[in-house]
Amino acid sequence: DAMVIQNPRYQVTQFGKPVTLSCSQTLNHNVMYWYQQKSSQAPKLLFHYYDKDFNNEADTPDNFQSRRPNTSFCFLDIRSPGLGDAAMYLCATSSSTETQYFGPGTRLLVL
Amino acid sequence: GESVGLHLPTLSVQEGDNSIINCAYSNSASDYFIWYKQESGKGPQFIIDIRSNMDKRQGQRVTVLLNKTVKHLSLQIAATQPGDSAVYFCAETRGAGSYQLTFGKGTKLSVIP
Numbered sequence: 001d002a003m004v005i006q007n008p009r010y011q012v013t014q015f016g017k018p019v020t021l022s023c024s025q026t027l028n029h030n031v032m033y034w035y036q037q038k039s040s041q042a043p044k045l046l047f048h049y050y051d052k053d054f055n056n057e058a059d060t061p062d063n064f065q066s067r068r069p070n071t072s073f074c075f076l077d078i079r080s081p082g083l084g085d086a087a088m089y090l091c092a093t094s095s096s097t098e099t100q101y102f103g104p105g106t107r108l109l110v111l
Numbered sequence: 112g113e114s115v116g117l118h119l120p121t122l123s124v125q126e127g128d129n130s131i132i133n134c135a136y137s138n139s140a141s142d143y144f145i146w147y148k149q150e151s152g153k154g155p156q157f158i159i160d161i162r163s164n165m166d167k168r169q170g171q172r173v174t175v176l177l178n179k180t181v182k183h184l185s186l187q188i189a190a191t192q193p194g195d196s197a198v199y200f201c202a203e204t205r206g207a208g209s210y211q212l213t214f215g216k217g218t219k220l221s222v223i224p
Binding site for chain 1: 143145147152153154155156157160200204209210211212214215216217
């Protein structure tokens with residue numbers, strides 16, 4: 001039944017060690033989003049893919065990258081995680097309409 | 112800058128009572144609004160949406176009201192249950208025809224048994 005799947009649910013990494021978070025979807029939606037959410041805050045959009053077109057938010061640090069090899073999968077790469085990057089990372093999808101459907105999130109801990 | 116905000120960061124209600132969660136928005140070009148529920152440790156879950164050409168929309172135990180004159184959005188939950196305890200976010204499109212959302216700050220709803 002899961003429509004937006006995120007793996008792993010919890011990720012521990014070391015300061016400066018690259019880490020990749022994964023998202024997959026069974027909805028065949030053409031838009032996929034990555035959000036960062038810190039404690040007691042609203043989700044903050046990092047970037048999104050509209051089909052194969054990558055759209056970066058102006059204030060997303062260069063440390064964050066993304067890949068979308070096909071319609072179903074999207075990856076978030078953090079090249080050199082800092083302590084401030086510890087957060088919940090949420091993947092969402094939508095068709096060209098506005099309703100976004102979220103995955104369960106991956107909680108990242110940086111040691 | 113334009114943003115979506117909430118009037119109350121926390122709300123406590125007795126089980127069985129009705130809950131009202133409010134949201135103010137400032138982007139007059141927004142034409143689509145969504146309410147999400149986020150339980151602890153989980154991703155946001157779609158509850159209900161409304162387009163700007165509507166004033167009210169009802170779902171199961173939930174109603175969303177949109178007042179474009181004062182740029183106000185509310186979520187009403189009838190007969191609130193312990194399972195309704197969560198953080199509720201309103202979100203709006205960034206502009207007419209946009210598919211990107213701007214989220215409000217969130218209201219934490221606590222249901223007292």
